[in-house]
Amino acid sequence: MPFKKIFMAAMLLISSHNVSSMQGAVIDGVTYPANTPEAWLLKLNQGLRTLNYQLSFVVIHANSQLKPYLWRHSIVDEVEMEHLSLLNGPGSEIFRIDDKISYFEPNSVPFSRQSRYINGPIPVQFFKDPLKLKEGYDLVLVGRSRVSGRSAQQLRIVSKDGSHYGTTIWLDQETGLLLKLDTVDAAGNLVEQLQVTSLNVFEEPDPYFEKVDESRLPEVNRLTNLPGTEHAWQINWIPPGMKIIKQDIHRLAASKEIVEYVMLSDGLVDISVYISKTQSRPEDGGWVRHESNTLFSINNGALEVTVVGKIPPQTANRIATSIGPSN
Amino acid sequence: MTQSKFENLSAFVDGEQSEQKLVDELCNDAQLSAKWQRYHIARDCLRNELPDELQLDIAANVAKALENEPAIVAPVADKKEESTTKPFFGQVIPMFRQGGQFAVAASVAIAVILGYQQFNQPEVDAPFNAAPTIAVSGIQGGLSPVSLEQTRALPASNVAEQKRKMNAMLIDHQQQVRMKNAESLSEDEKEKSEDKVDDQK
Numbered sequence: 001m002p003f004k005k006i007f008m009a010a011m012l013l014i015s016s017h018n019v020s021s022m023q024g025a026v027i028d029g030v031t032y033p034a035n036t037p038e039a040w041l042l043k044l045n046q047g048l049r050t051l052n053y054q055l056s057f058v059v060i061h062a063n064s065q066l067k068p069y070l071w072r073h074s075i076v077d078e079v080e081m082e083h084l085s086l087l088n089g090p091g092s093e094i095f096r097i098d099d100k101i102s103y104f105e106p107n108s109v110p111f112s113r114q115s116r117y118i119n120g121p122i123p124v125q126f127f128k129d130p131l132k133l134k135e136g137y138d139l140v141l142v143g144r145s146r147v148s149g150r151s152a153q154q155l156r157i158v159s160k161d162g163s164h165y166g167t168t169i170w171l172d173q174e175t176g177l178l179l180k181l182d183t184v185d186a187a188g189n190l191v192e193q194l195q196v197t198s199l200n201v202f203e204e205p206d207p208y209f210e211k212v213d214e215s216r217l218p219e220v221n222r223l224t225n226l227p228g229t230e231h232a233w234q235i236n237w238i239p240p241g242m243k244i245i246k247q248d249i250h251r252l253a254a255s256k257e258i259v260e261y262v263m264l265s266d267g268l269v270d271i272s273v274y275i276s277k278t279q280s281r282p283e284d285g286g287w288v289r290h291e292s293n294t295l296f297s298i299n300n301g302a303l304e305v306t307v308v309g310k311i312p313p314q315t316a317n318r319i320a321t322s323i324g325p326s327n
Numbered sequence: 328m329t330q331s332k333f334e335n336l337s338a339f340v341d342g343e344q345s346e347q348k349l350v351d352e353l354c355n356d357a358q359l360s361a362k363w364q365r366y367h368i369a370r371d372c373l374r375n376e377l378p379d380e381l382q383l384d385i386a387a388n389v390a391k392a393l394e395n396e397p398a399i400v401a402p403v404a405d406k407k408e409e410s411t412t413k414p415f416f417g418q419v420i421p422m423f424r425q426g427g428q429f430a431v432a433a434s435v436a437i438a439v440i441l442g443y444q445q446f447n448q449p450e451v452d453a454p455f456n457a458a459p460t461i462a463v464s465g466i467q468g469g470l471s472p473v474s475l476e477q478t479r480a481l482p483a484s485n486v487a488e489q490k491r492k493m494n495a496m497l498i499d500h501q502q503q504v505r506m507k508n509a510e511s512l513s514e515d516e517k518e519k520s521e522d523k524v525d526d527q528k
Contacts, residue, residue: 109365117509124509132513245511246503253502255495263503267512272500276492290497297493306493308500 027131037139037155041130043176044169048127050075051175052202059121060193061291069121074205081209084120094118095212102217112220121194122178123167125267136160136241136266137167145170147179148196157268163239163315164269165191175201183292185312192292192310230326231260235273237322239315242266264309264319271309273319278304285320287313296320 024033025042032038047053052074059067068087073080082096090106102112117124125133133139142154152170159166170180181194228247238244246263257276264271278299287296296316297306305323307316 107365113506113508115508115510119505119507119509125512128509129513243512245507252495252499254498255491257492257495259496259499261503263507265507265512267509270504270507272496272503274496274499279488288493293497293500295493295497304492306496308496 035141037141038131038134040141040153040155040171040176041126041133041139044126044171044178045128045130045176047172047176048073048178049080051177052205053175053177054200054202054206055177055196056198057121057194057196060190060195062190064291067121071120071122072206072208074202074209076205076209080116081205081212082118083208083212084118094120095217097212097214097217100217100220110218112218114220122181123268126178128267133157133241133266133268136164136239137268142168144173148199150174150179150199152179160240162186163318164311167268172199175199177201183310229260231262231275232326233260233275233323234326235262235264235319235323237318238264239266239271239311239319242269242271269310271307271311271316271319273323274304274306274308275323276304276306278302285317287316289313 024031024036025039026032027042032042053072055071057069057071059069065088070083070085070087072083075081079098080096081098082094084094086092092106093104095102095104096116096118099114099116100112101115101118102110104110117127136159138158138160140156140158142156145152145154147170151173153173155169155171157167157169165186166184168182168184169178171177172179177196177199178194179196179199181192182190183192185191229249231247235244242264243266244262245265247261249258249260251258260275262273264273278301282299282301285296285298287294289295292310293308294311294313294316295306295308296313297304298320299305305320307320309316
């Protein structure tokens with residue numbers, strides 16, 4: 001199989017470098033010496049964006065089925081291509097070619113949207129601008145260990161004010177690619193775990209992408225990136241490092257209910273804030289957890305505020321209770 | 328529509344089942360027919376067998392377009408539940424039965440509701456958009472983790488409604504996250520990051 005030959009050749013090439021040394025990185029005129037967390041994050045970013053690779057990984061939440069994925073990335077004639085596939089069940093396939101992402105899912109007509117970033121289980125900021133995480137998190141380099149059969153560098157991403165869960169990542173020494181990601185709450189319990197079970201890096205682009213017929217991919221649905229809406233309310237406390245990346249009024253697909261909506265994000269964690277009408281009696285705040293998400297809700301008899309995201313309930317509470325009329 | 332009907336339909340599309348009864352229902356039921364069509368489109372697409380012209384149903388105005396957004400089909404809660412009184416319970420409440428073919432909807436089903444935690448806070452009388460921000464005593468910085476043992480039984484009349492709403496929001500949140508535009512994380516730096524990628528190649 002040509003794959004194997006290329007793979008062996010690539011591994012020989014890569015392993016011929018001195019494994020223990022690492023180049024420092026210069027970005028925007030700032031030099032990050034080797035063996036700083038910044039340099040490692042940049043190495044992760046560079047690996048994710050420029051290498052030809054294929055990763056198998058699994059995502060695990062407490063009380064929930066394990067989800068296995070396959071992720072391919074290649075540069076074909078200077079165009080980035082990605083493929084993310086959920087391997088259990090009827091499956092879901094996502095293809096990215098340059099800035100067009102096409103979705104093929106059961107129960108849905110295939111469609112495309114315009115973006116350079118697939119929002120998958122691997123946090124999008126690793127692909128985009130990982131140093132921006134420093135706004136909300138402290139980066140700490142930990143030791144080296146063996147993960148997925150490879151030598152790995154461990155790095156902690158710690159919330160500056162404790163408002164977010166802690167994230168620990170393990171990066172492949174040679175390529176910088178992600179091998180493992182743990183999300184842990186303040187008590188040390190695992191909220192979510194992502195583990196790469198096999199990693200292959202190639203010299204040449206994955207032949208799989210030759211089979212994708214670009215002309216058959218659905219046209220970009222322009223309506224998925226609509227301009228925002230002003231609301232009569234605003235969130236007065238947002239966790240450090242996060243910003244509002246979406247606000248609109250839309251209908252929930254499952255209940256047909258209309259909601260006013262805001263999304264907060266820092267590229268690592270996404271939080272949804274919903275305001276909806278309610279008929280129920282005024283309730284004290286309450287929360288539930290589903291997989292890695294916290295859903296926190298309070299209402300005053302007329303309106304209900306619900307905050308959903310991979311965040312501690314105390315943070316959701318703080319966001320929800322900070323909402324007031326807009327200035 | 329029952330889940331087993333959809334599962335039968337899926338199996339039928341895959342050529343694994345042929346019941347005359349299902350064929351009859353398919354001809355008579357508009358919803359089932361529409362689903363039939365969509366399964367085939369998805370299947371054809373994955374197998375690279377799509378026809379050259381595919382009619383996509385995108386309506387003219389925004390409100391309709393939002394409704395036609397590829398929706399994750401979630402089983403609708405049984406309407407009967409809303410009017411009947413439920414006995415008190417504070418334990419595990421399965422939201423939806425796990426369906427075989429409902430990949431996304433089934434995976435979002437709430438398997439465990441831990442119950443509502445009670446926080447100390449003053450009652451708010453005023454309408455929400457006029458109220459000052461609600462102070463929640465004891466829940467500021469330096470929080471202690473909320474104990475999962477402090478559950479209380481939910482008032483019966485609210486339960487079905489709450490469950491439905493919560494599930495709808497969980498599903499929507501996951502969809503919003505998948506569709507989010509990561510470029511919005513830093514609009515002004517969009518050009519810069521594209522240049523970086525070019526340099527690294």
